[in-house]
Amino acid sequence: MSIKFYLSEWFYNMGIVGFLRILKFNNVDESKYTTKENYFEIEDELLDNFAEYYFNYFFAINDDRERFKRRINEATGLIENYDKPSESFDQKASAENISKAIKNVYDYFKKYENSVKNTSYVDEYNDLLNSIKEMNRIIKKDTSIETLEEAKSILNNLLDFVSIEEIRKKRAANITRSNLSDFFGQASFLNPSFAGAYAQDFIEKMHRDYVQPVREKYNQDASKKYKSKTIYNCSLCSRETSGNYHFDEAMFSPIGLSLTENNNFLWNEVTKLPICEECRILLMCTPVGCTPLEKYRSTIDGIEYYTEYTFVNLDTDIKSLFKINENFRQRSSSSNPYRELIFDIVTQMEQKALWTLQSIFFVEFQTDKKSTYLHYFNIAPFKAKFFIDKQVHYLLGRIKPHQFQMDIMEYILTDRDLYLLISDELRNYLKKAEGKRGDRRVIVGDPVSCFNAVCLRHLLNGYKRRQKKVSTKIINDAFEYGKELNRYYVATDSANKINSIGYKMLNAVKVGDKEEFLDNLIRTCMSIQKPIPDFFLNVLTEQRADFKDIALAFICGFTALPVDVASKEKVSNEEV
Ligand SMILES: [Zn+2]
Known part of the structure; x- marks a missing residue:
């Protein structure tokens, strides 16, 4: 049998x-x-x-x-x-x-x-x-x-x-x-x-x-x-069963607990859910099916370590389901298994990658003796298209430090605005760079990584608006212009002004004050007799890019140390 x-x-x-x-x-x-x-x-x-x-x-x-x-x-x-x-x-x-x-x-x-x-x-x-x-x-x-x-x-x-x-x-x-x-x-x-x-x-x-x-x-x-x-039917697989066993927290507490607490929201208020003998064994295998990730969070008493279990659900076929979870588990010791897993998928054949990404579904859960925290997320179709864009792969791989890169992936996967991360990172950079300008030996922070993140934000928003192909040309132009002004400031011994201008501009972006940003930009350009390129008008109209993206890209170029800029590999021009 x-x-x-x-x-x-x-x-x-x-x-x-x-x-x-x-x-x-x-x-x-x-x-x-x-x-x-x-x-x-x-x-x-x-x-x-x-x-x-x-x-x-x-x-x-x-x-x-x-x-x-x-x-x-x-x-x-x-x-x-x-x-x-x-x-x-x-x-x-x-x-x-x-x-x-x-x-x-x-x-x-x-x-x-x-x-x-x-x-x-x-x-x-x-x-x-x-x-x-x-x-x-x-x-x-x-x-x-x-x-x-x-x-x-x-x-x-x-x-x-x-x-x-x-x-x-x-x-x-x-x-x-x-x-x-x-x-x-x-x-x-x-x-x-x-x-x-x-x-x-x-x-x-x-x-x-x-x-x-x-x-x-x-x-x-x-x-x-x-x-x-009487013959019962299993509530999980419909197989015939004796009715001796019922689904409860002893079968699988991450769900069982929420059943007792939430009155069976899954199965229409039925109080007893029969479960078959076969499914009982299958549920005993659930801990082997997921991948434990050791995580920590800071609390008032200090750092607390906990285990979070992750499962990657895919309803295409069993072989792929197994493979993708094996893959995830093998990467579980890496600092960002999600990013690596998605890269793996992305490097498959483009069409297959798109299908996989669209049907993938991550489940994260933690349990303690009294409650379960479940968290699900999937990848929306626009995001799947975003991930298979070659530029995205390129840009993500060139973001440092690792923690920043990891946070970016997390923000993208959980639909939070990357702007928050980028502006924090830039602010930290400016803080550390204070007083160290001109000293080429000190490399702190990395506005180039921030710029790569701005490009990602721009691409992501483009795909969200259902654009078929998203160009980063205007973002690149703003960054390049920032670099040009930076070189001029450094050459004319005015490097010490860079930080304070950078701060002012960041603050203007923070409160969404476009005029204030442009005002600062105009004054910066005028003081060194440089023209203001036309594309900055997009800050007002936001036709080709979001105000935040153009402004941040400029600030990244303007505040980067020449060393950082030199180390930047230019994004391929094909996309333009
Ligand atoms: Zn069953």
Whole structure:
């Protein structure tokens, strides 16, 4: 018998991606499952080992031994270098440093307490814990060769202990348990009352709770199936089901929680949503389908770290859905996986890229014990056209520093006005450049990057207004003219005036005062007897470009240090 899972809502698709990842991770024979355009199909016998596949995956990604080993190595390294003349001053080992490193090991070893509980290793663990604690006390006073040797041997024993296959797996199981509770509340093996002693217990528990109900369903004689019972239909896939299970936060809390809180806005106020045995397993794979991103935000108490999960939904076909999420995950350690992912798509064949971008849909969510924050965004058709424009690719790649570039992508994807970012960046630049003009060795900030961002803003707005081809000629002209005036100011030893003029102009743009901006421009030109090019009249009419774009482009050119300008590679002229 085979079981099919069709592309559906985003979290369902996330389950499909997760399921596939688990199978691929375990090198499961590919004849046992297939991906068709709109569904994913498995042979039911594949489920016999599914719980094992599931935990194999998590035991591998949550293996804590390497992290522990790094702490051990740090401590043994310090011990070995003790009293030896060290090349690097900072790394000079001292008794205090050794004691700190040992304390670190002790703290980390304590985290294993839960993973040892109820196993036959309890006594051994407690002995080791005591010996490392005792060693930390002794070494503060006594750093004789004998003590140092003993410390090393205790550290080695600890490493041996956490390398015991069962301890290693149990620890991984516990980390997994804590991660998964973000998704499933206290379901099955996540319930605190489940005191699984060994990793195998987790596998068996999952098998019993999730796999067996499906196996039983398929082993039943079709004629006897649900004979005495009402038949329900799964609210996710419409498959027939016994009605034993309902969709709730234990199935998938990011959605389940909002169900309890929002009275089932998804399914018209129905209080109980039947769910089939097959979909229960699929939903267990959702954490594997998404990509965790470590993020931080500043709060009153300082910086707070949190995990945000991202899923890239695509309803074209399963292969593309899987591929795009693999791609996203591979880039998750980069500082801007979104930008890189979109570039990847953009470099595909133009027409295909356009389709993909138009059907892509990002879901970001965070969960804590009480609530879920969901955030969705997709790429509007005009934005898809914008992204496949070659100039955009070029300009985005030439924005520094990385954080600025990342913010720009984020603003574009979330429909915020780039102007805010650009003017802030320019202001910061002017602040830092204060008093440093003329000193060629000091390169601070980068108005050229700001100018590239202005071009992006101009292109984006053009596509938004449904223009087929957007030209940046006028923006380039304004920038070039700014550079020309800048050179003149520098040549006539008036470079010190550049900043204050730049500030004035930025302020005029900020309050949207076109006349004030032009007034400043006219005076600047007059003081050095330069004409004002006609295209600046567009500031008033805004026919060829937005006032902000022309003004910012000019300010970027005018305030850039000659060094910056020289390093700018000109955008190709084809676009003109
Ligand atoms: Zn179902």
